[in-house]
Amino acid sequence: MSFNQEFDQHGVWRRQFALRLRLLSEWLTDHDLMEPGIRERLDQLHEQVRNDKIMVAFVAEFSRGKSELINAVFFAGYGRRIMPASAGRTTMCPTELGYDADIPPCLRLLPIETRLQAKSLLDWRNAPEKWERIDLDVNDPEQLAQAIQKVAEVRKVTKAEATALGFWNDELPEDNPMPGPDGMIEVPKWRHALINMAHPLLKQGLVILDTPGLNAIGAEPELTVSLLPQAHAVVFILAADTGVTKSDLGIWRQHLSVLGEGNESRLVVLNKIDTMWDALSSPEQVQLQIASQRTDAADILGLSPRQVLAVSAQKGLLAKVNRDKKLLKASKLMELETALGVDLLGQRRAILRSAVATGIQALRLETSRLVHTRARDLVEQVQELEGLRGKNDGVIKQMRLRIEQEQAEFDASGAKIQAVRSVHLRLLKDLFALLGHTHLKIEVAELTKALKQPGVKLGVRRAYGKTFERLREGLVQTERLAGEIQSMLEGSFKGLNAEYGFSLQAPPQPKLARFYRDLELIEKSHVQYLSLGNALRLAQPEFAERLARALMSRLRVVFETAVNEVELWNKSAAAQLDAQLRERRRNFGRRIEAVSRIQQAAGGLNERIRELQALQAELNLADAKLAELTEHLLSAKEEETAEATAA
Template sequence: MSFTRDFDAHRAWRRAQAQRLHTLAQALAARDLLDAGLRERLERLQRQLDSDKVMVAFVAEFSRGKSELINAVFFAGYGRRIMPASAGRTTMCPTELGYDEAVPPCLRLLPIETRLQPQSLLEWRSAPERWERIDLDVNDPEQLARAIEKVAEVQRVPIEQARALGFWHDDAPEDNPLPGPDGLVEVPRWRHALINMAHPLLKQGLVVLDTPGLNAIGAEPELTVGLLPLAQAVVFVLAADAGVSKSDLALWREHLAPVAEGVDTRLVVLNKIDVLWDGLSTPDAIEAQLARQRATTAQVLGLQPEQVLAVSAQKGLLAKVRGDDALLGESRLLDFERALGDAVLQRQRDLLGGRVEAALAGVVAEVERGWRLRAREWQDQIEELEGLRGKNATVIAHMRRRIEQEQRDFDAGGMRIQALRSVHLKLLRELFQLLGNPSLHAGVNALAAALRQPGVKFGIRRTYGEAFAQLHATLEQAQRKAAEVQSMLQASFRSLNAEYGFALQLPGALDLSPFAAELREIERSHVQYLGLTNALRLAQAEYADRLAKAVLGRLKVVFDAATAEVESWNKAAAAQLDAQLRERRRHFARRLEAVHRIEAAAGSLEERIAELQAQRDAAAQDVQALRELLLDPSGVQRVDPPTSAAAGSGA
């Protein structure tokens, strides 16, 4: 299975990177170089690698074979269908498949009636007692499939209730469900489903999002506002014989076209190509027909031709279950799996790998600055002790008093450092206030109030634009304050370096522009919900409230991430100062210890000089080994434990 192999390779890569960071942290700690800032950076990267999730969202109108495609790619190993995909049985509610080791294998279902209540999906996730739970036996395919069939359940309700739930639209009667003789219409029984199971791919961090058709997606803004934009890949499934229908195009334009900006990780699957295997067309004629359909689909959807693939999910599943390689090749399922692996996993490796390499480059610079400072202090101490050769006890005592006075002067300078910290913390608090929840709510309160007004929302686009303009202004103000913090610390570090011989340097620029870009993406991807085509839906108080909460929830993620970035940057800067203050105090202690030893036994002078020279030489070897470890992933095992001479003096 191509995608399974690719995902296994991705997991192995993540493990190798995590092991690299772990080995590096151990090596730095053994050399007393792992200060709080470096530890925080390495642990943060470690958490990102350990908790890395790859979400693939499958989107389609009904009866396109989307659930069958999920079965073929991810669940063929069970030897049968797991997701409901037979005639008349299909996924009716958004369904997430993932793995959380803290939760037993189960299916959780949120009743559709919760749409009539004000809580968002995110809030409902924190209320497990409101979900119906069914335990799953992942070793029993029959029980697993029977349980998961519940995501296909429907119920019959009056038209008024269907309208309130978002499944009946007076402005689009052609899309409404057909009333029965009793006047009732069919709607999904469940609002959202969460499947937690220890499938090998899910355990490795894969999350599969199975979404139903246009009506279900459009009625749940939190899905398209909060989940789809987070997916590493979106797979849009069409019928190969029909191409892009009117409802397909509406689904694409309203919900999927805005998803991608920059790197496009959308794939379109023309499914059910086996309907063209009618025995009356030659293979060449079928191939030509598929090529035309792919080219036309790409043109209509504004994609590159290679983003459109032709597949038979049903034949691919059958081929995997039977072990029929010839049929598997004809189904072209492996072509899709390879494209999915390239689109998702390579991009994710590039993203995570870039973060790792950027962080390690910063660690290289910081470690080498620390080593240079230590090497200079070793050399100063060696020269200081060499100057005592042949001197009498009076000269040695005078040197001890001079070192003690230098130590007292340095300790007295601590008041100045504390004053600098006070100014720094004041600026930092102001920055955190700008990024905190009060600022966020101030920016969206007017938008939320406008969305929650009853009736048609005239002027909502203008209110939306004004709200985001205020949020952009807040981020710009935060960036200016961040520059002020950085400028203040830069001047302080320069002064301390000059006065105390430190080697302080800021850990790169505090740049909030990535969060401004995310803010622009949120603004751009949500604006389609404010147009005329959505006017009547926006007039419904429940829908407008859900949209407001969905937008606020995603904005909160951005501002929380910006706050975390500032905290990490600040911790790296503060930890560097703490480390060099601590090292300078150790330096005074080592100098005084050497003089006391020489006063007690004159013969120990040459021994101490030789000891310092050995430590300096061992340090030079250590820093070279660390440099190789930092810059060369294959060198993870080449770093030896620190030499006894280096370890013995706290060097």
């Protein structure tokens, strides 16, 4: 199955899940079960699946056929090239292709001069007015390709300007571009490009990151310390005839091999195998040469041979456009697509479904608890009313007084419940302070100061180590505080359950272990700039400033995600308590109403008991239906495969 087909299948599953979630939501509303905590769970599940993105980053030195490979895999349906892929330099700035339904199809370009200002790329994303925008007609391939050609634009600047922008360093002559006859330096016109278009794959959540060559990557640290580490898969393109060159190895070692703990999400593509198709060599000899290049590349890069694939993007694109099955097979493009589909999407879908399953189980538990609370209250009411059979008006009146007294005592207990909440909120405030933006800035201040000091940064490695040690210690304190809150919740809920007959259960404590891994990954991606080879680049004030901003942007995302998890935990506990308080108050109202009806009519007792028994039967059915609907959400039915194939 090709990458496109696999992604279609993934999209079908997401659409089916959204439909089933909507049906569950409507059913919960119809049965008066849509409590705030349950709605919060539903909204989280919906957002989790709707906004799930899969980013595939394509990385290569210049002239490796990277943009042609993107055209062949994703845009062959247009019958022509969409990404610029002519000879020489093509993509001159990092380019993201994705889809946002709230924005019309367009190309947005961030001027290269923004590097001179003290803002990160993340900050610039929130300033759309600073980007040049070009509307796209996705139904006109010619207009689309012509507009996207702008990502290849360059401009000429003086050496002083090139130095300020990060493209020239007198201390690193081998990394500098070749000046023109007039002494001017050619640099990219744009710093970053965002393409928003309703391509079928992009609509389903795919994000493609097309990166420029080594010189441009090195000059934009935010790309390597923020964007690339967030990619779910990295496709590294080499030329089949040359294998791993020195500059290829430089990109791999400095920017790719440090992205994570393992290389499972890396695919290496030996492109342009058609240059090895030799009329003087037999097909078997050609295949042996290609196999040898694959083995050598895998050994040099420290990968499994199965992660190195040999293709011809140009022939693959041509074959798709002309529907030439024989040429498509020879290009081996489908082998790459299968690897992307099976490895990337298979892993991603498994992770997403696991997370979704956890959310559904929590939703089921919370809703079942509410159903069981109501069922228990109904049983108690029926027993209470059954005890009134044959009793006179005085006994019935006495029961009403007892219920009203219970209600008054329960209302008076609000101060005790409020005290529990006050302690909880005080501890929670301390926890949020540890994860807050102000605390983060304080922890990173020493490192930021070390990065901004002039000249060679002798103590910066130590500053990095101390900073990340403090950040990890902050997470340890956060976990410890979360544990105290969890113990307090469990104790408080146990007391409330015993005193008021509630069925409260403290939600699971948020798991912060993955944020330790995020910190480790961020530190690892930054340490690459602390090597002796990068000392001169790091000595440039502009570069160090960009590195500091990139670090803060990335850390802010990590800590904001942690805050969101803690908030969900807090809301789940609070919503559960609120729901049971509301149910208890409703229960008092129903009991008083029932006694009033019995006092007013002789047949009211039997009628009310029958009503309650009917409600019991409805709740039993609701409990069974809830299990069915949530199980339907959890199931991975094969119907999605059939629908994807039909589509």
